[in-house]
Amino acid sequence: MVSALYVVLGALLLIKLSFDVVRLRMQYRVAYGDGGFYELQTAIRVHGNAVEYIPIAAILLVIMEMNGAEVWMVHLCGLLLMAGRLVHYYGLRN
Structure with missing residues (x-):
């Protein structure tokens, strides 16, 4: 099943993006929201966007x-899908 490869890659990307948010929350000592830190705002938005798109795209790949x-x-x-998510990540981070 070829689509399983992209499901796993999407999951790994989501885990990496989650770790970015957690690392920045610990760095800035922010438990809720973004604390007004631009870097944290961006990381939250990149992760949120990936959470919105990767699951439905993975389902569509399987179907x-x-x-x-x-x-x-x-x-x-x-x-x-993976290229689009990585370009989005790179574009918002830089």
């Missing part, structure tokens, strides 16, 4: 594969 899509099409969509 696509279950409906008999060609393997290269699943890889193409999965790679585009």
Whole structure:
């Protein structure tokens, strides 16, 4: 099952983004919200955006594969998903 690769990559990316938020919360000693720190605001937004898009895209990849899509099409969509999430992360962080 090819889509499982992208589900796992998406999960790993979400874990990494979660750790970024936790690290910044500990660094700035902020338990709730963003404390007005731009870096924390950005990390929260990057993580939130990934949480909004990765699960539905992963479900669509699985459905696509279950409906008999060609393997290269699943890889193409999965790679585009991961590339889009990484470009979003890079764009907001820099």
